[in-house]
Amino acid sequence: MSRSRDKKMARYLAGEMSMNEEIAFMSESGKSLEQMSELRNMEKHWKYYDQNPSRENWNSGEAWNRFHQKLESEGLLEDQAVKPGRDTLSPLLRIAASIVLVLAIGIPALYFGVIRDNAEENTRHHLAEEGVATVDLPDGSRVYLNKGAEIAYSKAFKNQRAVKLTGEAFFEVMSDPQNPFTVRSGEMVVSVLGTSFNVKQRDRSSNVEVYVKTGLVKVSLEKSDQFIYLEPEQFGVVENRNLSSSVQEDPNYISWKTKDFKFVNSALLEVLQELEESYHVDIHTGDVDISDMRITTSYSGQSINAILETIGTAFEMSISHRDNSYFLTK
Numbered sequence: 001m002s003r004s005r006d007k008k009m010a011r012y013l014a015g016e017m018s019m020n021e022e023i024a025f026m027s028e029s030g031k032s033l034e035q036m037s038e039l040r041n042m043e044k045h046w047k048y049y050d051q052n053p054s055r056e057n058w059n060s061g062e063a064w065n066r067f068h069q070k071l072e073s074e075g076l077l078e079d080q081a082v083k084p085g086r087d088t089l090s091p092l093l094r095i096a097a098s099i100v101l102v103l104a105i106g107i108p109a110l111y112f113g114v115i116r117d118n119a120e121e122n123t124r125h126h127l128a129e130e131g132v133a134t135v136d137l138p139d140g141s142r143v144y145l146n147k148g149a150e151i152a153y154s155k156a157f158k159n160q161r162a163v164k165l166t167g168e169a170f171f172e173v174m175s176d177p178q179n180p181f182t183v184r185s186g187e188m189v190v191s192v193l194g195t196s197f198n199v200k201q202r203d204r205s206s207n208v209e210v211y212v213k214t215g216l217v218k219v220s221l222e223k224s225d226q227f228i229y230l231e232p233e234q235f236g237v238v239e240n241r242n243l244s245s246s247v248q249e250d251p252n253y254i255s256w257k258t259k260d261f262k263f264v265n266s267a268l269l270e271v272l273q274e275l276e277e278s279y280h281v282d283i284h285t286g287d288v289d290i291s292d293m294r295i296t297t298s299y300s301g302q303s304i305n306a307i308l309e310t311i312g313t314a315f316e317m318s319i320s321h322r323d324n325s326y327f328l329t330k
Contacts, residue, residue, distance in 0.1 A: 146169060151169060170213075235247065308326055
């Protein structure tokens with residue numbers, strides 16, 4: 001790598017870039033398969049090292065001497081009085097030195113020396129068993145889990161804001177420019193600094209959707225150099241190992257979370273299906289033929305009972321319910 005890219009790499013891994021600088025850096029890296037592969041490798045192993053900087057697994061003096069000689073030979077040392085010692089390094093040099101250490105000790109040492117925590121014992125799980133569940137994360141971010149969805153994250157979440165998702169969830173992420181927030185679901189990786197967005201894993205497969213409500217979201221494909229940036233109202237999809245984007249045109253895409261609905265000349269059958277999915281109920285029409293019925297209306301924050309009552313009145317049907325089942329009859 002060139003000196004300039006060395007410095008940019010260190011700043012990127014240290015979390016010292018602004019969002020605009022990160023976008024420019026990622027765009028530049030994306031032009032070269034070799035550079036992107038190198039970046040992914042550095043990024044992955046630095047995250048492991050930074051959370052587990054065990055001094056038992058590396059010779060800091062020897063590693064520093066090798067690193068110091070490299071910096072000096074390439075003219076990257078601005079202050080020749082800098083002395084060996086991890087705690088005296090500037091954030092930039094500490095990250096760069098750590099990269100050298102990671103490459104020096106090798107991947108086997110990372111897995112068998114540095115990374116020794118039992119993953120399951122240090123992981124928290126939240127499952128939405130009945131309806132929508134709200135989870136407040138340690139950093140102040142909030143997650144709305146759709147029914148059946150589950151998230152898992154490390155107990156050391158504040159140090160590394162990473163979440164694994166199964167199912168569908170809406171995220172409201174607290175801003176922290178120094179510590180990006182990452183969601184992994186299927187083969188999709190979503191990275192943000194502070195924003196709100198929805199992630200939906202289709203039938204627990206590797207196919208995943210992400211919809212951005214506010215802010216800027218970076219979406220990438222695991223074990224691939226594919227990535228895109230999404231802005232508000234944009235929609236990203238991972239399907240069959242391909243990553244694509246479009247504009248979200250369904251006004252009810254996150255109605256399961258907002259309970260806001262908008263229907264314009266919509267088939268009543270489709271409306272009832274949308275309500276079933278959003279409120280997690282069963283709606284039965286029995287022998288009533290609704291195939292030709294259409295409706296234009298909107299609802300905001302209303303209960304399923306209130307919505308069905310208005311539909312019943314509009315189409316001269318009676319409404320009854322038992323537990324989570326509703327019945328429309330003439």
